[in-house]
Every structure is written in C-alpha cells, then in structure tokens.
Amino acid sequence: MNRKQQETPIFTAVKNYVNDNTIPFHVPGHKQGRGCEELTQFLGYNTMSIDLTCFPDTDNILNPKGVIKEAQELAAQTFGADKCFFLTNGTTCGIQAMIMSVCKPGDKIIIPRNAHKSTFGGLVLSGALPIYIRPEYSERFGISMGVTPEAIEATLQEHPDTKAVFVINPNYYGTASNLKKIVEICHKREIPVLVDEAHGGHLHLSDKLPPSAMELGADLSASSTHKLLGSLTQSSMLFLREGLIDSQTVKSTLNITQTTSPSYILLSSLDVARKQIALHGREMVAKALYLAELCRKEIARIPGLELFEPEHPSPGCYSFDITKITVNVQNLGMSGYEVEALLRSKYHIQVELSDLYNVMFLISLADNEETIAYLVKALKDIVSSRNTRNVVKYCPPWPVIPPMSVSPQQARYSTTKTVPLEEAVGEVSAETIMAYPPGIPIVCPGEYITSEIVDYVKILKSENADLQGTEDPEIQRIKVLKSAFTLIEEEVGSAG
C-alpha cells in the first residue's frame, strides 16, 4: 500500500488552520462556534472550529488544485477508480450528475423501474427519456431485485439509440445483478454504464461481497460513503473509469449540482474514512461479514421468522450482500411496520427499514457481538409473545409499466389539474404512485394512467398498503397534465 494513504490532506489542512489561531473574517458567520453557543456546547469546539469554507488553505471543490485534489486522488486509488469526486450533497447529487453528464434532452437511458427517486431527479434535470426495465421480483418477500443481462440486451436491441444504461449495485436489500456481463454487453456498443452504488461502498473490500462497479469496469458509480464506510451523513463519492466518459464533463456537471459551500466537516470525514478503509478496510469488513453470518444463523433458528436469502446466482440475484439482514415477519401475523414500532418502543432498537412483510437490519463496521446478541434476544422475545402463525397477506400481481406520453422533464413543467382517481383513466400522470412493498412506482409523471393502474391502486388501498408519492395521501384524487407542452412524437415504450 502506498504510504501516502496514511495521510489525510483535507483533515490535516483544517486542523492546521485551527491550530494556527487564525482570526476568521469569512463565512461561516458563527466563526468557529462563537456565534452559536448552544450548538457549540453540544457539538464541541473541535467540530465547530473546522466548519470552514473554501480558501487557499482548504482548496475549492469546484476546481480542486490543492488538498481536495490530493484527497480525491488518494480515494480514487483506494476504490480502484481513475478519478474520484467528493460529494457533500449525498449520492443523490452524484446520481443526478451521472445522468446529466451523459444524457441531453430527448436521449434514451435504460433504467430499472425500482431505481431510487434521485434517478427521477436526474431525468427531470437532464430531459432524458427513461426506458424502464422490470427488475426480477421475490413474491414471498415482496422485494424487487436485480435486472438480468438478457433484459438489458433485449432492451438495447429494441432501442439501439440508447445513450446510457443505469444499474443498481446492490439494491437496498443486498441483491446484485450480473454487472460484469451487463458492462460487456454495453461496452460492445460503446454505451456507458452508470451505477448507483449507494449501498455498495464496501464491496471491493471482500471477495464474499458482490464486486464493485469500478472493479467490473463500469464507467461511473456514485457511492454513499456515509451509509456504510464511516463518513458523515451526506458525504459520498463519485467514481469515474476513463474511456467512454470525459472527466471534464463530469466535473462541469458537478459544478451545476454540487454546493459551492461544501462542509469541511463532511469533507474531512470522507478523508478520514478513506484512510481507515485503505489501512484497515478489509479486516473491518471481514468482521462485519462474520457478525452478519452469526446474526443470520441465530435468526434462522427462530421459528416464525424467515430470512431473505435469495438463491445466487439466480436471474434477480447474481450475488448477494449478507450484511443486509431482511426478515419476513408475516408468520407472526404482524406487518414489518408493527415489528419496527415494537422494536423501537420496547427494545430501543431502530431498524434500517420496514415494509408490509419485512424488517431489515444493517450490520456494519461498527457492530460487535453484543449488539448482535441484543438484537437476536429482542427478536426471540417478540416471537415468544406471539401465537399467530401462517398469516398470509394478499400480494396482488404487479401491473405492466404504462406507456409514456411525455418525458419526466416535460411532465414536470406542464400545467396540471387534479381529478378523481376513477376519472383519471387515459390521462397523463403528473405524480408518482409508489407502493411498498416492493418500492416500485406504479405510475410515474409523464406516463398514461390505465384502467389496470386504477384497479391496482384500489386493491392496494383496500389492503391498507403503504402508498406514497401523491399530494392527496388517500389517493382519492390525482394530479394529471392539463396541457403537456410538447408531446414526444414517437411514443417511447417500455420493456416491462
């Protein structure tokens, strides 16, 4: 390992600035905490004193030439990329920048239907046209999984003018697609692959995990360092593999989506997290994997709970991250939401997520045997107090992806009206309707509302499913386009 990996250029620069007893005549106006005493008392002087801004000592994130450049180069080396861009607006900003870097208005991009909402933001900002593909689906768990290389190949054949392919690696529940094959298919056509690695910052640190996008030759990947690798919330990294995408284009796009006032607390946390990963990442991840295995074994022994352990390789799950522990609680006669609330109120445990059927626990670098034992004990306790078993809830079949009338960007800027859901058939939606599970939009802005969709929403409502995305929380009414300013001449179909 390069000895420079022991260094932390940004963190060192901000500490030097503070140790120099510099008198600040610049923003932020709290001037090392003196202007906001209550917060300083809680966060401490050290935290407030490094809440700085861009000046020569601390470099400039929009055009780094000093410590940010050095820190980004070290991170690129650690994560196996040609270039790294630090982000303080979360992976959301990285995903938007990836899409805007490769797509201009009207360009087609292939996207799994279960992509995170930040992807939709990228579509609105870029004006790109999504060609949605259906991910594979686990009916038992109500979980959407990966996409197959075959689905990508077929969609590319149908839309040979596609400008980019977007992949999630892995998804929220830990399932990863066969990204290697997808990269091969796309690169044969010189189409870049953009990867949402919000949940994959740790992938390159163990052979037991799905490989990372950069290891597999993808062109861009956005990684939530804050989610799994110890940096602070909102701090992420965008990685580039040189070849199909010009780094200057990515840089100039980030200058649109990224703040001009990055938090040096967040930037320092990226710097220190990178150092920790470079020096100790493999052993820390090995420990997390050991604990995840232990936790899985214990939970598997609890009657009434069912672990999500998708077969892999299988079409929706080429490889799997076992640190995401999803547990189906249907057989307790409880929803995942109810188990989440009980764990929170009675056991002071907060889960990563819950849905109608499942709760999910995330095991990270920070866990230990005690936290795992406490979780297992709480689950055993909950199970022992239940006597309902084999309660199967209704899971309606998933409707086809509706045809698109206008692009997400055009839908965003069209005038709208609100109509009763029953009367919305044939209208173009201005809203997303999202059902959990499986966290896949039933309809997105710009798409036609079909009678199938209206019927599906009614079934879900009668099942008290968790439906989100519309202004009317009851979805009695829905916003549709009054006058779409430009219709796409050739209707863009979906491969679903």
Ligand SMILES: Cc1ncc(COP(=O)(O)O)c(C=O)c1O
């Ligand atoms: C799959 C996925 N992609 C992207 C994001 C956005 O990441 P961030 O919160 O860092 O902006 C998230 C956030 O939860 C996510 O789950």
